[in-house]
Amino acid sequence: MFVAALMAAACGNPPDKEIQQAQGAIDTAQAAGADRYARDEFAAAQDALKRANEAVAQRDYRLALNNALDARERAQAAAKEAADRKATARTDADHAIAEATAVLTEARVRLKAAESARVPARVLLQARRSIGAVDQSVQKARTAFEHGDYLTAIDDAKGATPRLREVARDLEAARPVANRRRR
Numbered sequence: 001m002f003v004a005a006l007m008a009a010a011c012g013n014p015p016d017k018e019i020q021q022a023q024g025a026i027d028t029a030q031a032a033g034a035d036r037y038a039r040d041e042f043a044a045a046q047d048a049l050k051r052a053n054e055a056v057a058q059r060d061y062r063l064a065l066n067n068a069l070d071a072r073e074r075a076q077a078a079a080k081e082a083a084d085r086k087a088t089a090r091t092d093a094d095h096a097i098a099e100a101t102a103v104l105t106e107a108r109v110r111l112k113a114a115e116s117a118r119v120p121a122r123v124l125l126q127a128r129r130s131i132g133a134v135d136q137s138v139q140k141a142r143t144a145f146e147h148g149d150y151l152t153a154i155d156d157a158k159g160a161t162p163r164l165r166e167v168a169r170d171l172e173a174a175r176p177v178a179n180r181r182r183r
Helices: 001-009 016-031 039-057 061-116 122-146 150-174 177-181
Strands: none
Touching: 016 039, 016 061, 016 177, 061 122, 061 150, 122 150
């Protein structure tokens, strides 16, 4: 089949079928998320297709065929790479959200304890605001996860965790010494 395609290109016919196949493979790769999860390989596929079209415009059908075949192969590789990386990102996002949720729960427990320990109102107010803002980030991470946007979910969840730990430390530090020992 490859030899027949080369012969057709040598005879002066543009490789329209191969260019269409390459475009279809690029569209499939993009639908699989290659533009986010396999950027380099996806960009290389797009570039190869562009070079194929330029070669057709210059009537260099052999070069056009080679570039079209390269574009198709790169797009298929990008789709596979994207599927693999997306699966990994899904797992990472799930773990990041679980960790952020656990730390959020801990921060709320510390806030309750700080309220009982009569921590200064300004510290409690700041903690409540921070917990509320982080809670929104965790909710955004969950929503992104549900929509299959695992990279955004990871960013939102991982960004929330250090802020919550800081709030928990601040609450613990603000509690009177006598109350800290009773735990």
